[in-house]
Amino acid sequence: MKKKKLLSLVLVFTLMISMVVFAGCENRAKQNQTVTLYGWGGDERVNAWIDNELGKYVKENYNITLKRVPMNIDEVLLKLTDEKSSAKSGSIDVIWINGENFYYAKKNNLLHGPFLNTLENAKKYYDLEGASATTDFGYATGGYEAPWGTAQFIFNYDSEKVKAIPTNAESLKEYVINNPGRFTYPKSSDFSGSAFIRTVLYDIVGYDKLKNLDPSYDTVKKVITPALEYLKALEPYLWKDGQVYPSDSAQLDSLYQDGEIDITMAYTANKALSMVKGKNWPSTTKTAVWEKGTPFNTHYLAISAIAPNVEGALKVINAALSPAMQISKANLDGWADLPSIKYEKLSQEEQGNLDKTLTPAKEYAPSILNYEELSKHQKPELKSDLVVIIEKIWEDVILFDK
Amino acid sequence: MISNIKKKRIQGILLILPALSIIAIVTLFVIINTFIESLGYIPELSFNSFTLKYYVDLFTDVVFLKSLYFSFKVALISAIVATILGVYTGYYVSKWSDNFTSLLYKMPILLSYVAAAVLIYNTYSDKGLLYHIISTLGISEVKVNLVYTDSGLGVILLNIFKGLPFVAFCVAPIFMKADETYSFVAQNLGCTRFQYIIKILLPLAKRSIVTSFLIIFNFNMFTYEGFYYLGPSNPISIGVYAYKTYLSPDLSNRIYGMAINMIMIMISIILCFLYYKMVKGHREGEII
Numbered sequence: 001m002k003k004k005k006l007l008s009l010v011l012v013f014t015l016m017i018s019m020v021v022f023a024g025c026e027n028r029a030k031q032n033q034t035v036t037l038y039g040w041g042g043d044e045r046v047n048a049w050i051d052n053e054l055g056k057y058v059k060e061n062y063n064i065t066l067k068r069v070p071m072n073i074d075e076v077l078l079k080l081t082d083e084k085s086s087a088k089s090g091s092i093d094v095i096w097i098n099g100e101n102f103y104y105a106k107k108n109n110l111l112h113g114p115f116l117n118t119l120e121n122a123k124k125y126y127d128l129e130g131a132s133a134t135t136d137f138g139y140a141t142g143g144y145e146a147p148w149g150t151a152q153f154i155f156n157y158d159s160e161k162v163k164a165i166p167t168n169a170e171s172l173k174e175y176v177i178n179n180p181g182r183f184t185y186p187k188s189s190d191f192s193g194s195a196f197i198r199t200v201l202y203d204i205v206g207y208d209k210l211k212n213l214d215p216s217y218d219t220v221k222k223v224i225t226p227a228l229e230y231l232k233a234l235e236p237y238l239w240k241d242g243q244v245y246p247s248d249s250a251q252l253d254s255l256y257q258d259g260e261i262d263i264t265m266a267y268t269a270n271k272a273l274s275m276v277k278g279k280n281w282p283s284t285t286k287t288a289v290w291e292k293g294t295p296f297n298t299h300y301l302a303i304s305a306i307a308p309n310v311e312g313a314l315k316v317i318n319a320a321l322s323p324a325m326q327i328s329k330a331n332l333d334g335w336a337d338l339p340s341i342k343y344e345k346l347s348q349e350e351q352g353n354l355d356k357t358l359t360p361a362k363e364y365a366p367s368i369l370n371y372e373e374l375s376k377h378q379k380p381e382l383k384s385d386l387v388v389i390i391e392k393i394w395e396d397v398i399l400f401d402k
Numbered sequence: 403m404i405s406n407i408k409k410k411r412i413q414g415i416l417l418i419l420p421a422l423s424i425i426a427i428v429t430l431f432v433i434i435n436t437f438i439e440s441l442g443y444i445p446e447l448s449f450n451s452f453t454l455k456y457y458v459d460l461f462t463d464v465v466f467l468k469s470l471y472f473s474f475k476v477a478l479i480s481a482i483v484a485t486i487l488g489v490y491t492g493y494y495v496s497k498w499s500d501n502f503t504s505l506l507y508k509m510p511i512l513l514s515y516v517a518a519a520v521l522i523y524n525t526y527s528d529k530g531l532l533y534h535i536i537s538t539l540g541i542s543e544v545k546v547n548l549v550y551t552d553s554g555l556g557v558i559l560l561n562i563f564k565g566l567p568f569v570a571f572c573v574a575p576i577f578m579k580a581d582e583t584y585s586f587v588a589q590n591l592g593c594t595r596f597q598y599i600i601k602i603l604l605p606l607a608k609r610s611i612v613t614s615f616l617i618i619f620n621f622n623m624f625t626y627e628g629f630y631y632l633g634p635s636n637p638i639s640i641g642v643y644a645y646k647t648y649l650s651p652d653l654s655n656r657i658y659g660m661a662i663n664m665i666m667i668m669i670s671i672i673l674c675f676l677y678y679k680m681v682k683g684h685r686e687g688e689i690i
Binding site for chain 2: 072073074075077078081084085100101104108187189240243244245247258260388396399400401402
């Protein structure tokens with residue numbers, strides 16, 4: 001008898017749970033005023049800006065609840081592929097994306113679009129014929145993604161310890177040999193690590209020789225051999241004798257913070273400012289770029305091909321492109337991301353606001369470079385399939401000694 | 403009329419069905435799906451043909467073979483050391499009666515692998531606890547360099563840290579029970595302590611020693627966290643290699659990831675087979 005009772009209890013319980021689950025599904029389908037934003041969640045300032053500024057803005061203006069889901073882009077693409085193979089409607093709306101990830105996502109039909117030309121703010125404030133709206137890492141965007149912000153690769157160093165910051169490959173080599181164990185860079189699978197390798201390539205091989213290269217493993221390897229030899233020669237003098245490379249820029253930053261290395265690097269031009277302000281980095285931290293330039297790129301927002309809420313996603317992206325959000329995103333106390341909006345198309349008042357947000361407080365001014373200095377040393381990114389091949393070659397040659 | 407026994411059986415099956423279905427569906431679905439994708443069939447990425455090319459590629463790739471060997475080496479060393487030390491600890495644990503000490507040795511089992519990896523890092527990295535202890539002792543110019551080395555020492559330490567208590571935990575009850583039954587008899591018949599351990603206790607615990615060895619060996623070989631956090635950049639372990647391949651932005655690499663997964667599954671199945679043979683084997687060594 002007891003068992004029977006237990007059994008019926010179990011059955012009733014299962015029934016109840018399934019009812020709740022199904023009811024939940026229906027609810028979601030009816031309301032659906034939530035928009036999910038999938039993207040890198042490794043920086044607290046970025047997360048805070050999305051939650052407190054963009055989230056608040058779309059709630060007030062469109063009554064949309066923005067749900068930020070922190071996830072590395074490779075995992076987002078994986079999730080997208082899985083969802084696309086198994087369902088008509090997925091769980092991802094907006095994706096923060098660029099470069100090779102965009103290239104492969106678009107190639108595999110994982111994205112919705114084209115939509116850029118339908119956005120009100122894009123038409124009003126952006127140069128839709130310009131480079132950042134039309135090309136992403138050398139390939140056409142086709143209107144499948146909206147330019148959200150720009151970034152430039154820079155070096156951060158402790159000016160107390162590094163008297164003359166290396167600004168080319170030769171002087172870096174000299175520094176590394178004279179200070180063994182005090183420099184390293186992340187693996188090529190990391191965004192910053194990959195950008196560092198390209199910076200070296202720009203210096204040793206030159207951007208012009210690389211930009212139209214045929215994306216085949218052997219051709220690329222042949223052309224970049226001098227740079228590979230250079231990196232191989234650096235290896236024994238790197239942190240931990242080059243036996244291990246940091247797996248990402250977060251690990252590199254923590255080595256810098258602990259004083260184990262003297263130079264760190266980031267694909268965020270104004271990073272030093274907030275790190276110095278937050279007392280995470282020494283106040284003597286400064287920013288530098290290389291003579292022949294460092295890579296700069298635009299990062300974008302795209303929509304999943306099976307987004308459950310395309311309409312909401314379009315509204316969110318439109319909001320992200322608005323002058324108010326672009327200015328607030330550039331705020332040096334917050335995310336400090338360089339805006340992608342066309343300066344000339346802003347009203348005089350908005351231009352004034354943007355100038356104000358981009359000027360640092362006096363005591364922190366030395367830690368970053370001004371926009372003029374940065375833009376003088378900007379080099380466009382290489383084509384995304386080239387980038388992937390270079391990353392692979394670095395792994396094979398430097399990491400695995402193949 | 404269904405007989406009572408049959409009824410009970412059906413009831414039993416119904417009751418375990420929810421739990422069982424999760425295990426069966428997840429495992430079977432994943433294995434089948436992995437196998438199909440590893441043969442190069444992923445229609446949503448426009449790969450529509452079946453081929454063994456990816457397996458051939460892997461087994462001719464030096465990096466992959468190196469990583470397989472590295473994982474095997476690290477897993478074997480750590481499993482052997484953990485088993486020997488674990489049996490030793492288990493023997494002493496079986497004699498402890500107080501609750502605190504018997505809880506203490508189980509602590510590492512409760513910790514997650516990631517947390518344990520952080521502990522190992524904080525203790526053995528070049529500016530870790532060990533370094534500070536040695537330098538406070540007045541020995542200067544020490545170089546503590548145990549993690550990130552290509553010998554995989556950091557990972558081995560982690561695996562021992564987690565594996566040792568597990569082995570001890572598995573064998574201690576057997577020692578305890580055997581001791582109650584045989585210790586007095588053996589002494590009475592003139593058996594020395596050493597003979598008693600070698601000839602009576604160890605053969606009795608043989609089965610659980612070997613099975614726990616197999617479990618930790620299999621786990622250590624394919625674990626991800628230890629190698630990822632404490633291992634060198636080169637060579638990498640097979641688990642890290644699979645993950646890296648799987649996450650490559652070039653989605654076609656996913657097939658290689660799946661093929662590596664399938665190889666790991668095959669090795670695990672072989673080890674499982676050995677394990678079941680051990681468990682189901684002849685019932686010698688039963689404690690009466």
